[in-house]
Amino acid sequence: MFEVDHPATQQGKRLLLDAGSIASSATFVPVDFESDALLSRLVENGFDPAEPAVISWLGVVMYLTRGAIDRTLAEIAKCASGTELVLDYLLTEDLRDERGQTYVDMVASHAAENGEPWLSFFTPDDMAELLERHGFRAIWQAGQRESVPGALWDRTDAVVPSTLSVIAHAVLG
Template sequence: MAETPRASRTAVLVCQGRAAAHGLVAPDRFSDPTALALLRADEREAVVWVRDGRAPKEWRTRVAFETVKAITELMVPRSVAIDDAVRARLGQQVVILGAGLDGRAWRMPELAGVEVFEVDQPASQQDKRSRAAVLSGRPPTYVPVDFRTDDLSRTLAAAGHLGDRPTTWIWEGVVPYLTPAEVEATVAAVAACSARGSRLVVNFQLPVPFLKLGSLVGRALSRSAGQTSVFTREPWRSTWTPSAMADLLARHDFTVTTDQNVLDVAESLPVPIWHRRSLAQSQVQVADRG
């Protein structure tokens, strides 16, 4: 029997974090009214616990609560950094790479008159389209792509993307799951269809000591709660220093104009900070062409 297409566990977790934060955490800077609507009923339970500040006593549900609480802390500053960069230099087209359950096409009024393309794995995107049917407003153009095998520029062009017009690219939460070679191939494909005036906003993870140990601990906690860790099916395959990413972008004619650590962004916002080390592992670079 064929497996029902579903968004990745990471995509669901990110959406849960945004839903938990909406209207409660830094509401003047962060808002995502689409997130809760994009979740299935069983995925909303942990969101309600976090929003209510009600930690379950039973271990299995407590692990789910703590996981969503931690991702909520990350989602607000990361989203703020990326959204600000998009607003500051909005191209005639926006492409969201590895969109998952992203709601920007609906939630950002600045994108109302812009052609938005969402690129993602076919199975994940099929599930996203089903979930997004409840949202009002103009949907994005969905572009199913396997980043490891498909020609991104050719597939985008077939979907209506115009390579001779400026594009704002959003690449959030995807880079760690690609090998260095796959990251470079994607940057090359982005460059191939980026006119002058284009902007690439890329989020990546920094190299940190004991990364494998943290992954093992996460898996052990998930197993103890009878759950499958996100690291099992979706392991990290690459980390980057800011200089290494900037060098890669420069080789493809993108100049880094903003380089922000997510912890620094969090410290500039009225948000609680519990996991400083985790926030400090995440980086957002903004790179412009021409």
């Protein structure tokens, strides 16, 4: 297992693991997606791109420029056929519901103030096209409502789905 993240973020994670005396079998690979070639960094740390892999790219895409996303997908596309990718992305403003937009209004500026502005937003069609352009097939996408059985959203508390983000799963080849 390879844990890939921005060098500063990854350093913070490792300090927390050390402070909690938590052992990890992951190989930590610091990558700045805006300037580093993902696959080269992974291979330098023992990753074999000839073997199919499962790549979880969650909580990252919204912080990257479109150029960095495109370059990273091009790198992942060099992996073996059958490699699976799971990622999430934020929807464009016109596709968000009121709860989703309220979340953006409350959180986006705070993220930016902390050095992590949200830079990229997609429609599901845009994401599917981007993934297909890089050789991914069997693309499945789901928002919060579709990710959990409907009966679980029958709640009396404040936890309800919003239309803000989508999870996508795709297979290379």
